[in-house]
Amino acid sequence: MTETVPPLDQVEKLSALLQKVALNAESANQKVNWGSILKLLGTNEHSPGDVLNGVGEDTLEELLEFLYIWISDQNTMIPTKWEADYTNLVYCSTVEEVQAKVKECLSNGSILRIAGAQHSTPEAVFAPEGEKAIRVKLEGDLRAIEWLDKDPVNDTITLRVGAGCNLGIDPSDPNSNASNSLTRQLDARGYALPILGGMSHQTIGGYMSTSTAGGSIDFGCADSILAIELVDGQGEVRKLDKVTNPDEFNAAAVSMGLFGVFTHITITAGKKYLVKGKEETVYRQNSIIKSGTDFLNAVHQNHYVHNVWFAAEFVNSVLQWTGNQVAEDPGNPVVPYVHPLESRNMNYAAATTFLATAWLTYDNAPQLAALIFNIIQPVGSSQNFCDHWYRALPNDDLALIDVVIRVQFTEIWIDLEDAQKVFDTLTTLFKNDLFAAGNFGVEIYPGKKSPFWMSMSYGRDVIRIDPYWWEYNVIGDLDDYFDKFWKVLLPFESARLHWGKHWPAVGKTYGSRTIGPGFVEESYPKFGEWKALRAQFDPKNVFVTKYWNDLLGLEAE
Numbered sequence: 001m002t003e004t005v006p007p008l009d010q011v012e013k014l015s016a017l018l019q020k021v022a023l024n025a026e027s028a029n030q031k032v033n034w035g036s037i038l039k040l041l042g043t044n045e046h047s048p049g050d051v052l053n054g055v056g057e058d059t060l061e062e063l064l065e066f067l068y069i070w071i072s073d074q075n076t077m078i079p080t081k082w083e084a085d086y087t088n089l090v091y092c093s094t095v096e097e098v099q100a101k102v103k104e105c106l107s108n109g110s111i112l113r114i115a116g117a118q119h120s121t122p123e124a125v126f127a128p129e130g131e132k133a134i135r136v137k138l139e140g141d142l143r144a145i146e147w148l149d150k151d152p153v154n155d156t157i158t159l160r161v162g163a164g165c166n167l168g169i170d171p172s173d174p175n176s177n178a179s180n181s182l183t184r185q186l187d188a189r190g191y192a193l194p195i196l197g198g199m200s201h202q203t204i205g206g207y208m209s210t211s212t213a214g215g216s217i218d219f220g221c222a223d224s225i226l227a228i229e230l231v232d233g234q235g236e237v238r239k240l241d242k243v244t245n246p247d248e249f250n251a252a253a254v255s256m257g258l259f260g261v262f263t264h265i266t267i268t269a270g271k272k273y274l275v276k277g278k279e280e281t282v283y284r285q286n287s288i289i290k291s292g293t294d295f296l297n298a299v300h301q302n303h304y305v306h307n308v309w310f311a312a313e314f315v316n317s318v319l320q321w322t323g324n325q326v327a328e329d330p331g332n333p334v335v336p337y338v339h340p341l342e343s344r345n346m347n348y349a350a351a352t353t354f355l356a357t358a359w360l361t362y363d364n365a366p367q368l369a370a371l372i373f374n375i376i377q378p379v380g381s382s383q384n385f386c387d388h389w390y391r392a393l394p395n396d397d398l399a400l401i402d403v404v405i406r407v408q409f410t411e412i413w414i415d416l417e418d419a420q421k422v423f424d425t426l427t428t429l430f431k432n433d434l435f436a437a438g439n440f441g442v443e444i445y446p447g448k449k450s451p452f453w454m455s456m457s458y459g460r461d462v463i464r465i466d467p468y469w470w471e472y473n474v475i476g477d478l479d480d481y482f483d484k485f486w487k488v489l490l491p492f493e494s495a496r497l498h499w500g501k502h503w504p505a506v507g508k509t510y511g512s513r514t515i516g517p518g519f520v521e522e523s524y525p526k527f528g529e530w531k532a533l534r535a536q537f538d539p540k541n542v543f544v545t546k547y548w549n550d551l552l553g554l555e556a557e
């Protein structure tokens with residue numbers, strides 16, 4: 001669907017109204033009920049509570065009317081430059097078709113890149129315009145599942161999954177649905193994956209090759225992967241498994257499409273389970289990210305943990321989510337997880353809030369921005385849930401993250417042992433630079449140590465810092481915003497950057513570290529061996545774009 005951003009005059013009108021609210025807020029002494037605000041916005045899913053103290057009724061009504069009109073008018077929003085691109089894709093349905101495409105590219109000097117769900121930054125996925133390249137999407141057999149052995153003693157199953165199979169459902173892909181989703185098919189047979197990321201639109205191939213991870217030090221993606229089948233840069237099929245050729249397997253598993261086209265992944269899955277947990281919004285000083293020790297305790301005491309720190313001045317709250325696996329049996333009745341942005345109107349209300357708070361923050365009205373923000377994310381809200389693994393773990397699937405709440409990320413992974421230093425650094429950053437806190441959130445979560453050579457958690461458990469950039473932001477600039485975090489976090493010796501998210505430009509320096517092959521070399525002990533193996537898999541650099549060559553120095557090998 002095509003979506004439209006609010007015209008500037010509407011933004012200006014909103015700004016003017018909010019200014020009036022600010023003026024009135026100082027003198028008036030009235031209370032407005034959260035329930036009535038939500039009624040105006042067309043939903044009553046959240047529990048009532050007084051959140052706007054001291055705001056004049058007339059002004060508020062005018063403001064709410066405006067928001068309501070804005071929300072009801074916005075059926076659609078303009079696509080952003082990061083949107084998934086389903087044009088000019090070449091579809092391959094069998095391993096032989098992939099082999100033929102690689103050979104064609106070899107003979108005509110074209111680059112070949114694979115489109116998964118395109119949740120990664122476009123430059124990590126595709127070649128930039130001007131480079132001769134084709135974009136392959138896997139279909140048919142290459143997104144199907146072959147059910148292999150069952151182990152009745154351990155209650156596990158082995159399956160061979162087409163690498164183009166989506167974990168959940170990708171709303172941007174017209175061919176993705178519940179019947180061809182990995183998680184839904186596993187669950188229907190009584191099985192589950194131990195972990196998923198914060199959303200599950202990705203294909204299994206894309207998920208693995210960027211080292212995507214959920215918030216856990218107990219479970220990681222590598223736990224499930226037994227073998228990889230790929231078509232290498234000469235068009236040959238290679239089969240790698242963790243027992244027969246562990247080096248090649250651990251090198252190729254996280255390789256950003258640079259070893260070959262993953263065609264099938266063999267995985268093991270265990271018995272399905274529910275995730276029982278709690279989500280609540282609390283002030284940071286009462287949260288599990290108030291200190292390194294609190295964070296470490298929470299990640300050791302719970303299977304799954306993730307937090308979004310809303311660090312804006314006068315907000316400083318945390319949406320904290322903790323959960324544990326429990327058996328799916330009558331002792332654990334299902335209590336569905338309800339996403340704070342589950343209804344369509346709440347998504348649009350959040351979008352309106354981001355518009356309003358961005359403007360207010362830059363217009364030096366942080367108190368009012370905080371007041372508006374707290375309407376959407378009130379401190380004190382809380383829910384207990386006990387939901388199916390495939391709903392509770394990728395809980396952001398339940399919000400409109402493919403359209404209205406589209407977000408870009410950069411993600412810095414640092415040794416978990418450094419958690420306190422990370423919190424001290426971020427606290428200082430937010431104190432000294434009010435704009436660093438932005439008008440959305442910074443996700444803080446753990447990640448499990450991985451055996452995959454190029455995983456950002458290779459060799460250590462990690463704390464991950466994932467600032468959110470709302471794609472429709474009308475003020476500010478993504479690179480400037482992320483740079484604030486890169487400046488203070490990349491000087492950490494153990495810092496690594498998520499392969500599928502935003503990176504600083506090659507050549508930029510942070511502390512003593514300069515982005516480019518040297519930075520990667522310092523960060524990954526196996527990088528030299530990985531590059532040497534990669535050169536064997538793809539001697540003609542069929543998969544190498546300028547982006548990856550600049551970052552990793554591949555063509556020089």
Ligand SMILES: O=C1O[C@H](CO)C(O)=C1O
Pocket residue numbers: 198199396401409443466
């Ligand atoms: O990349 C990410 O996707 C989800 C979106 O909700 C999330 O939390 C990331 O990080």
